[in-house]
Amino acid sequence: MVDVTQQLFNGLVGGGFLAMLALGLAVIFGMLRVVNFAHGAFYMLGAFGAYLLLTEAGVNFWLALLIVPVGLAVVGMVLERAFVHRLTRLDPLYNFLLTFGLALILQDAVKSQYGTQSKPYSRPALLDGSLNLGLFEYPRYQVFVLVFALVVCVAVWLVLARTRVGMIIRAATERPELTRALGIDVGRWVTPVFGFGIGLAGLAGVLAAPMRAVHPAMGADLIITVFAVVVIGGLGSIFGAVVAGFAIGMVQALGNLYVPAASQILVFILMAVVLLWRPTGLFGREEVLT
Amino acid sequence: MRSVAGRSAAVLAAAALVLTGCGQGGPGGGGGKISGDKVVLGVINDQSGVYADLSGKNSVEAVNMAIADFKKKHPDSAIKDIEVVSADHQNKPDLANSKAAELYDRQQADIILDVPTSSAALAVANVAKQKKKLHINVGAATTELSGKSCNKYTFHYAYDTYMLAYGTGTTLTQEGAKNWYIVYPDYAFGQDMNKSFTAAVEAGGGNVIKSDPTPFPNDNFSTFLLKAPKLNPKPDVIGTMQAGGDLVNLVKQYNEFKLADKGVGLAVGLMFITDIHSLGVEAFEGVTFTDAWYWNFDDKNRKWADRFQAKTDTRPSFAHAGNYSAALQYLEAVERAGTDESDAVVKELEGYEFDDVFARNGKIRAEDHRMVHDAYLAKVKEKSEVSEEWDYEEIVSTIPADKAFAPVGDTQCQMG
Incomplete structure (x- = not known):
């Protein structure tokens, strides 16, 4: 029993990363109708940002946790203004191509500059060691990651549910034309939301640096699972993305425990089943195409 | 008018090239038994992906070091010219397959070295067998190369599972x-x-x-x-x-x-x-x-590693040293055979016993083309x-x- 609890906890930690990445993808898709293929690359840039700040400028983990996401959010906003924005009115395929190409460029640029080998990054001293959780001991850092991911998700949810900005974003996500007709300037919020989504990916990257291998392909390896998470949760559904993120994390952990050989495809089997049962995903709504 | 003139010039130039080509290969070329008067060493490996650091471009550098050492040791060799060509297979077997064919056919490679990633290595071994050209594998681990998929022209050099x-x-x-x-x-x-x-x-x-x-x-x-x-x-x-x-x-x-x-x-x-x-x-x-090899194991290794570092700014992995050794032993075999003709070189390599900076108590087994040596x-x-x-x-x-x-x-x- 302890075993399974521990594994589920494990899954929650892995799920925290998936949830944060899926959340960013979901808000971007909701607001812009763009599937951001470069999301994994920004996750990778987040981890590299933390590594570079430490080695080049001696900036520690805690500051990196603040600087990197903000910096990447700014990069994201510039990209939105410079490229993404120009293509949103065309066929969605154009933005597929743009973000996909961007992902390849970013990944190869990092590869040619810093090589393919993983970079070292150690845990902050404060989070060394392990914590007694009653039933079992667990590495302090991983507990921190889980708590942090939960806080981020709840905070985003509060902003969306309780603030005026959140209301506008939700309205624009669900009925962009109608929101505009009510005299609300939706366009103003598109760029910050894109930047915010990218910032979340960067944040997940910084969190990953101390516990995962920091290398140029780290985002590309993970992003496929994140896409499955977003599809299972329901495209554009923010709540769905978070719930599915944590759920898939646990499914993967249990898969590794009981059927290691199949754990890789388990997520995709689950995705297929969900799509057969609810073609819009668990929390997605039928979209009326106009 | 001008276009016709241009075309004629091109035809002439092409004809001239073909003729010079013939001249070189013909009996008057004076190269003896070395085809085209030169030996071409091909290196296929991962130059941009996960294995780029442990072999990659620095393996090509190691092969260049072997050529320099060979020339120094045999100033009067029948091999007048040695050239290195390389290609990136991105760890994909299909790409390795087409690059190998290209190197053997178009670039006249006599041998292909390195080739990490087992699936890519097996693909190259197969091309070597068809083209009757040599492949000495350094970078891949599968025992199949000297097992189920062994062939007359393929050798497995540095290590295996x-x-x-x-x-x-x-x-x-x-x-x-x-x-x-x-x-x-x-x-x-x-x-x-x-x-x-x-x-x-x-x-x-x-x-x-x-x-x-x-x-x-x-x-x-x-x-x-x-x-x-x-x-x-x-x-x-x-x-x-x-x-x-x-x-x-x-x-x-x-x-x-x-x-x-x-x-x-x-x-x-x-x-x-x-x-x-x-x-x-x-x-x-x-x-x-x-x-399979460690750069700071003894003085001999260290000296070689120092030379390697002077060129590449990094210490060698065993794959780098393995490529150096494989290139050197191949050139020595060509020297002993007096020709770069594949069958004759294979005969020289089979059963050969030697010691060099990479291989201690090295022996190339004739039965399965496995090069055995001390491991650590x-x-x-x-x-x-x-x-x-x-x-x-x-x-x-x-x-x-x-x-x-x-x-x-x-x-x-x-x-x-």
Whole structure:
């Protein structure tokens, strides 16, 4: 029993990363109708940002946790203004191509500059060691990651549910034309939301640096699972993305425990089943195409 | 008018080229038995992906060093000119296949060296067989190259999964690590390693309690690591067959869960010195693995490593030294044969015994084209013991050449 609890906890930690990445993808898709293929690359840039700040400028983990996401959010906003924005009115395929190409460029640029080998990054001293959780001991850092991911998700949810900005974003996500007709300037919020989504990916990257291998392909390896998470949760559904993120994390952990050989495809089997049962995903709504 | 004139000029130029080509190859060329008057060494490897650091462009540099040394030793050689051509196979077998054909046919390569990634290596071995040109594989691990898929023109040089498994698996088991838990990436290399390791552990009198395939690539190994201390009986050691980024992930998480404190050791199936360098020696302290060659093993290696570093700014991995040695032994064989004609060179290589900076007690077995040589059981030093950059390994013991590789009878090679 302890075993399974521990594994589920494990899954929650892995799920925290998936949830944060899926959340960013979901808000971007909701607001812009763009599937951001470069999301994994920004996750990778987040981890590299933390590594570079430490080695080049001696900036520690805690500051990196603040600087990197903000910096990447700014990069994201510039990209939105410079490229993404120009293509949103065309066929969605154009933005597929743009973000996909961007992902390849970013990944190869990092590869040619810093090589393919993983970079070292150690845990902050404060989070060394392990914590007694009653039933079992667990590495302090991983507990921190889980708590942090939960806080981020709840905070985003509060902003969306309780603030005026959140209301506008939700309205624009669900009925962009109608929101505009009510005299609300939706366009103003598109760029910050894109930047915010990218910032979340960067944040997940910084969190990953101390516990995962920091290398140029780290985002590309993970992003496929994140896409499955977003599809299972329901495209554009923010709540769905978070719930599915944590759920898939646990499914993967249990898969590794009981059927290691199949754990890789388990997520995709689950995705297929969900799509057969609810073609819009668990929390997605039928979209009326106009 | 002008266009006609232009075309005629092109035709003339082409004709001139063809004629010069004929002249060179003809009896008057004066090259004797070396085709085209020069020997062309081809190198195919990963120049941009996960294996770029451990072989990559620096392997081409190592081959250049072999050429320089050969020329110095044989100033009057019949080989007037030696050239190196290289290609990036991005670890894809289909790309390796077409690049190999291109190098042999269009660039007149007499031999292809290196070729990491087992599936790509098997593809190149097949092309070598069809074209009747040589392939000396340095970078790939599969025992199939000198086993089921062996052929007359392919040689397997630096290491293989048997060597890795025998060194680490058997030795650690005999030293008291009786119970093993193996985790391996779920693709050809990992499955091959799992089989070899299980056999090696059992041969040493140990027991593999469980072996789990893991997704590839994978960034979360915590499930497997948490499972380990709870298995019954508790494993003495986790044997990981992960490589590259996955290995780094696993080791980071192994340290995070403090499994060493819980009495579960870590043995790594395949590790290159570049892995230790990238993650920092702290992460791997005390980890045992088998190495085919270590740059700081003795003075001879060190001197070569110094020359290598002067050119590349980095210390050599065993793959770099292996490529140097393979290129050198090939050129020596051409020199002895007096021709670069494949069959004659193969005859010279078969059964040849030698010692060089890479291979100690080296012998190229005629039966299966496996080059056997001494291998080394290595332990990663504690950080406090590291006296200079890249000096990460302590060589615990030397595994003699006749023990380090599978016996001839066991390799299932039918040379055809």
